[in-house]
Amino acid sequence: MDEPRRTGLAAWLPDGVSIIAMSLMSGGAIQQNWKMDVLVDGTPEAWVLRTDSTATLTHSRPREEEFALLTAAHAAGVTVPQPLMLCTDKSVIGTVFFIMRRVEGIAAAHRIVRSETLGGGRVALVQKLAAELARIHAINTPLPFLKPHPDQPPGHRFVAEMRGHLDHGRRPRPMLEWGLRHLERHAAPRGEIVLCHNDFRTGNYMVDEHGITGVLDWEFSGWGDPHEDLGWLCARCWRFGSDQEVGGVGPRAVLYAAYEQASGRSVNDALVRYWEIAATIRWAVIAISQAERHISGTERSLELALTGHIVPELELDVMRATT
Amino acid sequence: MSAMELPEAADLLAIARTTLLDEIIPALTGDARFKALMVANAMAIAGRAAQTDPIDDIPNASLICANVRAGKLDDDQDLANKLLAHAEARCRISSRGKK
Numbered sequence A: 001m002d003e004p005r006r007t008g009l010a011a012w013l014p015d016g017v018s019i020i021a022m023s024l025m026s027g028g029a030i031q032q033n034w035k036m037d038v039l040v041d042g043t044p045e046a047w048v049l050r051t052d053s054t055a056t057l058t059h060s061r062p063r064e065e066e067f068a069l070l071t072a073a074h075a076a077g078v079t080v081p082q083p084l085m086l087c088t089d090k091s092v093i094g095t096v097f098f099i100m101r102r103v104e105g106i107a108a109a110h111r112i113v114r115s116e117t118l119g120g121g122r123v124a125l126v127q128k129l130a131a132e133l134a135r136i137h138a139i140n141t142p143l144p145f146l147k148p149h150p151d152q153p154p155g156h157r158f159v160a161e162m163r164g165h166l167d168h169g170r171r172p173r174p175m176l177e178w179g180l181r182h183l184e185r186h187a188a189p190r191g192e193i194v195l196c197h198n199d200f201r202t203g204n205y206m207v208d209e210h211g212i213t214g215v216l217d218w219e220f221s222g223w224g225d226p227h228e229d230l231g232w233l234c235a236r237c238w239r240f241g242s243d244q245e246v247g248g249v250g251p252r253a254v255l256y257a258a259y260e261q262a263s264g265r266s267v268n269d270a271l272v273r274y275w276e277i278a279a280t281i282r283w284a285v286i287a288i289s290q291a292e293r294h295i296s297g298t299e300r301s302l303e304l305a306l307t308g309h310i311v312p313e314l315e316l317d318v319m320r321a322t323t
Numbered sequence B: 001m002s003a004m005e006l007p008e009a010a011d012l013l014a015i016a017r018t019t020l021l022d023e024i025i026p027a028l029t030g031d032a033r034f035k036a037l038m039v040a041n042a043m044a045i046a047g048r049a050a051q052t053d054p055i056d057d058i059p060n061a062s063l064i065c066a067n068v069r070a071g072k073l074d075d076d077q078d079l080a081n082k083l084l085a086h087a088e089a090r091c092r093i094s095s096r097g098k099k
Helices: A003-012 A063-075 A109-114 A122-137 A154-167 A174-185 A226-234 A252-263 A269-295 A302-308 A311-322 B009-027 B030-050 B061-069 B077-094
Strands: A017-024 A031-040 A043-052 A083-087 A097-101 A194-196 A205-207 A212-215 A222-224
Touching: A003 A017, A043 A063, A063 A083, A063 A097, A122 A194, A122 A205, A122 A212, A122 A226, A122 A252, A154 A174, A154 A269, A174 A269, A174 A311, A174 B061, A174 B077, A194 A226, A222 A226, A226 A252, A226 A269, A269 A302, A269 A311, A302 B030, A311 B077, B009 B030, B030 B077
Parallel strands: none
Antiparallel strands: A017 A031, A031 A043, A043 A097, A083 A097, A194 A222, A205 A212
């Protein structure tokens, strides 16, 4: 962060808070996370400042809404970094930002899926993921900025959204269209609608040796079928090369049993698998739009360019699951 | 030396990538290591593309998309097979041999 922005930030922070050190954390093609070490009335605290990177995806939630979701999740007992303060005045650092407490742990998916002990071990970690999801799905705080779920099957809402994105794409995507038509034909009736995290997968939660230390990345949350989150967590594209079906971490049966126990809701296996196909398509649509930022020159980036090369594998997963 | 004796594009990429993986990346840590691994991945994809005949786009893809969406091709197994084969061909270049 350059000197004018840092000076602006220091002036905006409450009295008694002084910044000792700030550095950009790695990861995050969409958002920037700044590690902040501060003194609050002389006591050291570890914070994270979260803001937008230079180019923001249109279907990413504004930071002030992410802050409200984090606040609701924290109040509902979901394991999240405690949200501390929000700044919507863009004159301070140039973008909207919020500050949360920094949680310690590991988020790197390739490390988590290879470890037998992180999060308390594979079975325990899956059980904890199920419990977090159940708590998320029980959040009932009013969140007026969330669009109410339309009066249609969640699968049809999903298909309409994805078709809208594909219509703005650079090229036709027959495999994704094929998959969306499959989802349209096989959509389940509208059932219970809950708050879904919508990006609940390995890589978006932090763990230590004992358990989950924080569920991160709330910018896609919205109303939907609880199976949407279960499918996103289980989708093959989020297993990071591991054979374990739940986020590359552990067995599917453990997830279902633990989620049923924690939520009181029964899990429909066919519906989870339906939402795994949806997850694959959604990740493909996001990957296409990230690659487009590179291709269009909006943000030249090796990471974004490589993300585009994930798409064929996702398209293959879609075709294999629907033929 | 004739032009024929110069290493070809794919060979240059391969030896550059081997050098990166064997001699440079082991000395790196943190963000630099992560980025160098991405560079190696990009070079692998470019190398496979250089050794593969170009994959043509699916003919009439826009029309196919419109007809799929309209439900006119729901049980068209030939189309499904064609799309599957096309995805497999693209994967052989883009994915790290995982398929």
